């Protein structure tokens with residue numbers, strides 16, 4: 118084969134560069150389209166809901182009059198449900214992930230379990246709602262409570278936490294594990310002193326991504342029967358007459374942000390659309406700030422973990 | 425060298441076979457390990473040096489599908505009824521690539537003691553200092569014990585790993601090419617250290633470097649394709665090898 122002349126080489130490069138630029142333009146277009154949609158959504162909610170961004174909106178209960186209706190029970194409900202969800206899902210998910218990575222023998226049973234966990238993440242959330250209605254609400258008698266909702270969402274995000282725990286553990290080099298075992302440590306000591314602490318940034322990221330998903334879930338919460346109109350808060354520990362117990366609030370009826378929003382959008386009075394937009398923005402802000410916390414924590418913790 | 429001294433036996437491999445699943449990596453290995461001596465394992469890449477070394481602290485037990493046959497006697501290292509964790513409590517290991525934990529320098533060395541349930545701060549301080557002195561790194565790190573260990577230089581990390589292994593007073597210390605990732609100065613420091621350590625502890629060292637084997641070891645074993653070809657006093661192996669394959673390897677005609 119004859120060597121290419123300078124002109125031919127330049128022509129080849131020019132053709133390649135043309136494609137480079139075409140793809141670059143396409144990429145920028147797609148990216149800005151996605152960004153634009155998000156910005157438009159947020160801007161739309163801010164503009165529509167601007168009248169409601171007052172302290173009262175956060176401190177008022179639902180009301181028949183749109184201007185007086187607020188999101189107090191909804192945001193308190195959302196936070197409490199998230200608390201129960203995290204409390205249930207984190208220990209279960211981390212323990213399951215740790216077991217699968219560090220203890221389980223590789224055989225067909227673990228393979229089946231692994232495939233199923235991955236598939237669980239794809240189960241429609243309404244199915245979890247149906248399951249929870251049967252088990253938590255009726256069978257266990259938890260009723261239409263914060264506890265039922267928290268456990269339902271915990272099931273929903275369990276696969277996310279298990280998978281992110283396993284991925285975080287797998288990123289730890291084998292030589293760290295061997296270094297620990299080589300001084301005579303047991304598997305448990307290796308997990309406690311090394312695997313769990315080093316996997317923590319990844320685990321936390323998974324937890325927060327899971328919670329961010331759970332906080333916006335509507336279908337399973339409706340299925341288990343969250344109220345849509347609620348004008349009281351769950352009993353605070355030791356408050357009231359007679360004094361409430363430390364955990365009485367978990368059995369209280371409740372509502373959450375997405376249900377409140379859904380309720381307002383389905384009212385005939387267009388004034389409620391303002392409330393819905395404002396509450397939508399608040400929910401969005403909650404999710405985004407959770408993600409921000411995840412990014413910050415990961416950055417903080419990763420700084421000290423390198424090999 | 426006092427050639428008439430008879431060394432005592434620390435451990436002994438007898439008809440040791442080892443399998444990674446179906447693949448046999450060690451074939452009928454017989455070799456003595458003498459007390460408070462340095463034994464070098466040499467041989468071309470992939471001949472089974474690491475595999476052999478890792479049999480001494482039962483590292484293979486961490487992974488499914490690995491299988492031993494035969495035994496490593498005297499310290500009962502391979503006896504079926506000895507818990508591998510008990511073996512690892514008495515046999516220290518230093519790896520090819522320094523592998524400090526992403527923790528403080530202090531915690532790296534204290535780890536083996538903590539695993540043994542030692543939490544008394546005075547005892548820990550004491551033993552950590554002694555281990556760091558024995559590993560010839562105390563002067564460099566004594567003012568920065570709370571700092572993260574992975575920030576140390578490669579040579580310092582490797583000496584820290586040696587200190588980590590020494591802190592729990594092992595009877596046998598395994599080194600798997602401990603200087604292959606280090607520069608010549610750090611290598612010299614580690615070699616000197618090994619020389620000092622053999623007063624207290626029995627050492628097995630895998631090395632790719634013929635000069636290193638000649639410098640640090642009392643005995644040398646040449647391995648090839650999973651077999652132990654020749655074992656003897658280092659001087660004799662290097663000056664007058666009995667096996668043609670050993671001679672070819674040492675003189676650089678192979679591997």
Ligand SMILES: Nc1ncnc2c1ncn2[C@@H]1O[C@H](COP(=O)(O)OP(=O)(O)O)[C@@H](O)[C@H]1O
Pocket residue numbers: 444447449467468469470471472473474475476
């Ligand atoms: N975990 C493993 N699984 C399967 N085969 C392995 C494994 N580790 C090493 N081997 C094989 O065993 C043989 C000996 O390897 P190794 O002991 O690492 O050699 P050396 O340390 O002498 O270079 C090689 O053929 C290698 O490919």
Ligand SMILES: [Mg+2]
Pocket residue numbers: 473474475
């Ligand atoms: Mg090797």
